[in-house]
Amino acid sequence: MIFADIQAWAGTPGGIAVWLTILFGFIFFSLLLSVDRGIRLGREAALIAILAAVASASRVLFAALPNVQPVTLLLLMIGLHLGARRATAVAMLTALISNMALGHGPWTFYQAIAWAAVGCSAALFRPLLVNWDGTKVRIGSMAFLAFIWGFLFDWTVSLSALALYQSFEAFLAFIIAGLVFDALHAVGNVFFTIWLAPSLHHLLWLHRRHEAGRWLENISDETLKREVFIAEAEAAAKQLKDPLAGVARLDGEN
Amino acid sequence: MGPPRHFRLPFLVLVVVLPLLLEWRHLAAWGGFLFIWSAVMVGPRSMLRWLRVWLPLSILYGVILLLFSGTENWSETLLLVVRLLIALLGMQIMTWSVPPSDVVRSFEWVLPRLGVSLAIALRLVPRLERSAKWRLETLEERGFVDNESRMKDLRTRASIWPGWLADSLDHAHDLGDAVQSRGILAPRRWRHGVKRRIVQIALGEEIREDGVKPHHFSDSVQLGLDLEINLPDGRCIGRHKELLRGGNIVLLRGHSGCGKSSLLRVIAGVSPWQHPVTVNGKVHISGHPTHGEINLAEGPFIEAISCWIPQDPDRHGLAESVQREFRIARRLSGPWKQQEMLECLREWNLLDKLQSQPENLSEGEQQRLLLAAHLDPAQPIWLLDEADVHLDEAGFIQLGKAVVKHRARGGLIIVVAHRQARWKRIADQVIDIGEPISAQDYPSVWIERGDEIGQPPEGSLFSHQLKPVLSGDLILVQGANGSGKTTLLREWAETSNIPWLPTSPDRRLLGMTIEEELNMQHPTLFAQFLAGDDVIIPDSEAIQLQQSALRLDLGLSHLSMVTPVHDLSTGERRRLSLLPLLMRKPPIMLLDEIDHGLDDITLADLIEQLNARRKAGSAIVITSHSPDLVAWAKVSGGRIWNIDQGQLTEASS
Numbered sequence: 001m002i003f004a005d006i007q008a009w010a011g012t013p014g015g016i017a018v019w020l021t022i023l024f025g026f027i028f029f030s031l032l033l034s035v036d037r038g039i040r041l042g043r044e045a046a047l048i049a050i051l052a053a054v055a056s057a058s059r060v061l062f063a064a065l066p067n068v069q070p071v072t073l074l075l076l077m078i079g080l081h082l083g084a085r086r087a088t089a090v091a092m093l094t095a096l097i098s099n100m101a102l103g104h105g106p107w108t109f110y111q112a113i114a115w116a117a118v119g120c121s122a123a124l125f126r127p128l129l130v131n132w133d134g135t136k137v138r139i140g141s142m143a144f145l146a147f148i149w150g151f152l153f154d155w156t157v158s159l160s161a162l163a164l165y166q167s168f169e170a171f172l173a174f175i176i177a178g179l180v181f182d183a184l185h186a187v188g189n190v191f192f193t194i195w196l197a198p199s200l201h202h203l204l205w206l207h208r209r210h211e212a213g214r215w216l217e218n219i220s221d222e223t224l225k226r227e228v229f230i231a232e233a234e235a236a237a238k239q240l241k242d243p244l245a246g247v248a249r250l251d252g253e254n
Numbered sequence: 255m256g257p258p259r260h261f262r263l264p265f266l267v268l269v270v271v272l273p274l275l276l277e278w279r280h281l282a283a284w285g286g287f288l289f290i291w292s293a294v295m296v297g298p299r300s301m302l303r304w305l306r307v308w309l310p311l312s313i314l315y316g317v318i319l320l321l322f323s324g325t326e327n328w329s330e331t332l333l334l335v336v337r338l339l340i341a342l343l344g345m346q347i348m349t350w351s352v353p354p355s356d357v358v359r360s361f362e363w364v365l366p367r368l369g370v371s372l373a374i375a376l377r378l379v380p381r382l383e384r385s386a387k388w389r390l391e392t393l394e395e396r397g398f399v400d401n402e403s404r405m406k407d408l409r410t411r412a413s414i415w416p417g418w419l420a421d422s423l424d425h426a427h428d429l430g431d432a433v434q435s436r437g438i439l440a441p442r443r444w445r446h447g448v449k450r451r452i453v454q455i456a457l458g459e460e461i462r463e464d465g466v467k468p469h470h471f472s473d474s475v476q477l478g479l480d481l482e483i484n485l486p487d488g489r490c491i492g493r494h495k496e497l498l499r500g501g502n503i504v505l506l507r508g509h510s511g512c513g514k515s516s517l518l519r520v521i522a523g524v525s526p527w528q529h530p531v532t533v534n535g536k537v538h539i540s541g542h543p544t545h546g547e548i549n550l551a552e553g554p555f556i557e558a559i560s561c562w563i564p565q566d567p568d569r570h571g572l573a574e575s576v577q578r579e580f581r582i583a584r585r586l587s588g589p590w591k592q593q594e595m596l597e598c599l600r601e602w603n604l605l606d607k608l609q610s611q612p613e614n615l616s617e618g619e620q621q622r623l624l625l626a627a628h629l630d631p632a633q634p635i636w637l638l639d640e641a642d643v644h645l646d647e648a649g650f651i652q653l654g655k656a657v658v659k660h661r662a663r664g665g666l667i668i669v670v671a672h673r674q675a676r677w678k679r680i681a682d683q684v685i686d687i688g689e690p691i692s693a694q695d696y697p698s699v700w701i702e703r704g705d706e707i708g709q710p711p712e713g714s715l716f717s718h719q720l721k722p723v724l725s726g727d728l729i730l731v732q733g734a735n736g737s738g739k740t741t742l743l744r745e746w747a748e749t750s751n752i753p754w755l756p757t758s759p760d761r762r763l764l765g766m767t768i769e770e771e772l773n774m775q776h777p778t779l780f781a782q783f784l785a786g787d788d789v790i791i792p793d794s795e796a797i798q799l800q801q802s803a804l805r806l807d808l809g810l811s812h813l814s815m816v817t818p819v820h821d822l823s824t825g826e827r828r829r830l831s832l833l834p835l836l837m838r839k840p841p842i843m844l845l846d847e848i849d850h851g852l853d854d855i856t857l858a859d860l861i862e863q864l865n866a867r868r869k870a871g872s873a874i875v876i877t878s879h880s881p882d883l884v885a886w887a888k889v890s891g892g893r894i895w896n897i898d899q900g901q902l903t904e905a906s907s
Contacts, residue, residue: 042431218534
């Protein structure tokens with residue numbers, strides 16, 4: 001009887017909002033746990049922090065333009081270069097930090113999830129988004145993906161309206177009313193892709209190059225050989241007998 | 255500190271759920287209560303700012319709901335809008351009332367590493383916004399805003415953002431190294447609880463916290479180096495086979511950009527990528543209190559293996575409060591006591607800064623805070639990378655005391671310093687990297703003074719009765735840390751509309767690579783860059799020639815044009831940021847801590863440049879803590895200004 005009640009309730013808008021939230025929360029939290037365990041080095045933690053800070057700062061800087069911000073593109077690039085897990089961490093931190101300035105709400109959670117999904121998609125479609133050796137980004141396909149995400153992201157965030165109003169009509173109205181803003185987001189994403197994607201790609205590529213490290217454990221053979229040669233020469237010079245030892249002084253000093 | 259974080263959870267549920275359940279009358283009462291509370295808490299102005307954003311949006315959504323949802327019951331829609339608004343306000347109050355450090359702490363409870371990231375990010379967001387402002391300020395200072403073409407202006411402004419991103423990533427590396435070398439991701443050492451203490455007392459054991467007591471390291475500390483430093487082309491610029499023992503102060507000397515900092519980074523356990531040199535070889539540490547023997551090739555390590563004070567305090571500060579900085583810093587010696595921290599702050603003359611945020615301190619104060627917090631007596635090896643540059647006399651003496659004390663404890667201190675004359679007196683060993691630098695005299699000339707060309711600013715911040723600045727004048731501004739030397743230069747630049755050079759080179763660099771940076775140093779050069787090779791803009795060739803001549807004079811001509819700006823050493827970046835200022839030939843040149851990051855030879859060359867400028871009729875105003883520069887200013891017939899509590903006075907020479 002109780003189960004039937006719960007089943008009936010799960011079909012109502014309020015119920016849907018609750019189980020969606022729980023489901024997303026579960027997936028999201030397990031992802032975050034794995035990210036947290038995955039961070040081993042300080043450099044990685046700081047990189048995640050700085051990317052989140054950049055994304056949040058740019059979101060705050062562009063707050064004047066409705067729904068136009070480079071965060072979606074940043075997360076696409078992060079997913080592309082650093083993988084889905086780190087993108088998830090950045091997504092969560094960005095939502096948290098930028099909303100400290102712009103206002104928290106139920107949407108914070110959905111924004112974090114949607115941006116995590118953005119990062120995951122870029123990691124998934126990586127072969128389509130960069131050229132064969134990964135040195136250049138394909139602007140066309142990147143812009144296309146960013147455009148699609150302009151709408152998808154906003155619809156995911158609109159799920160928070162379901163939790164807030166608890167009615168399908170209101171949710172639908174919310175989505176229809178937001179279409180103009182969604183379009184703005186999508187166009188903005190394309191614009192940011194054209195503007196920033198090449199330099200961001202170059203930067204993150206440079207970062208990976210730096211990560212390879214410049215400290216080589218072994219001293220080059222050439223140097224070692226040179227050292228051995230110098231050491232041997234010195235030792236030989238010490239062992240050398242005085243070349244003038246047996247020679248009588250001829251200058252008549254004694 | 256506020257109430258514990260879990261007290262806030264029921265409140266969060268309450269503010270979100272309550273408005274959804276209440277009827278009109280109760281809703282009005284609850285809403286009124288929230289409005290009054292928030293108006294009292296953050297003031298009516300913040301309240302109005304909040305309303306300005308959310309009220310129109312809520313009304314808009316209400317109207318849309320009315321149009322699309324098919325209901326004609328407007329009173330219900332109104333109720334819905336009011337509910338939304340009040341729930342929003344409740345959540346906003348949560349944001350207003352929970353300080354970010356509480357959020358960080360609750361994060362560290364569940365997801366510790368992400369908590370560290372969050373702490374760094376929270377500190378960085380305002381820093382990044384400021385750096386965006388500096389970039390726009392730099393553009394204005396270089397005369398980019400006078401463009402007639404709106405489109406071109408927009409394009410110029412757009413072109414600075416990739417540089418901003420590059421700068422941010424550069425920060426990520428620096429911060430990451432700081433996190434790495436300080437062992438911030440290592441598990442915390444806890445203060446033991448009551449239970450453990452009772453057991454210890456009952457068994458008559460000595461009560462020990464879970465940290466390392468600073469002890470006499472005696473001879474146990476040794477650092478074995480077998481290293482070779484190579485340039486990118488493979489040329490070897492130094493081969494070091496040293497065995498450094500505890501109880502010594504070692505001074506590292508060398509030219510700017512010869513890999514001194516890289517060497518310290520290797521010993522600190524972070525990779526030496528920042529400068530384009532390669533370090534090959536082995537480093538071995540013995541006598542570490544927790545690790546014992548360490549082969550650095552087995553790294554990177556989670557725990558800190560030495561105490562590393564990097565070059566620029568601005569780029570390595572992490573915490574949002576002084577107390578948190580201490581909590582982060584003293585990982586090895588375990589949980590610090592409040593009293594210890596206060597004593598340490600008093601020694602470094604920072605006691606009155608306990609409540610202030612580190613990012614609001616001046617550079618010298620930041621440096622002192624960094625030293626006060628991070629010079630951990632439990633750590634056997636201290637690596638000081640130009641730790642003395644921003645310090646005033648009192649700070650330098652305090653640093654000297656700390657270093658000598660650590661030597662007596664048996665610790666090993668490695669110092670990199672460009673102004674090394676004073677370090678040489680207490681150093682037990684001097685190691686030269688590359689060719690040894692001979693002591694350099696700064697070129698001094700006598701220059702006849704000309705006409706009056708300016709006055710320092712006077713107003714609410716500064717007061718003075720100084721003689722006006724004449725052409726050919728050399729003025730050195732002195733003052734303790736935090737007395738407002740940098741503020742004076744900034745105010746002066748603003749009121750008289752002349753460019754100035756801040757200490758941190760990042761504030762005056764725009765491009766990602768050297769080529770980009772050089773192109774953005776002058777509007778004409780940028781116009782030429784935009785136009786391409788087909789169109790030749792008349793003045794551009796002359797400006798380019800002037801720029802390359804200056805690059806040669808400042809010792810920057812050997813750098814490849816495609817080198818990323820953030821791969822350069824601090825000294826090189828600083829000279830690069832000085833270029834546009836020299837190109838503009840302002841009547842008064844305002845230079846903040848001109849000797850920062852420059853070796854003696856480079857500094858002497860730079861001073862020669864400045865002397866030439868003085869001969870041409872400019873006045874030079876510099877701030878510095880270096881006694882060498884003060885002596886030089888006196889010999890060159892310069893004027894010395896003292897600044898104390900906003901009062902500028904001329905020191906009689």
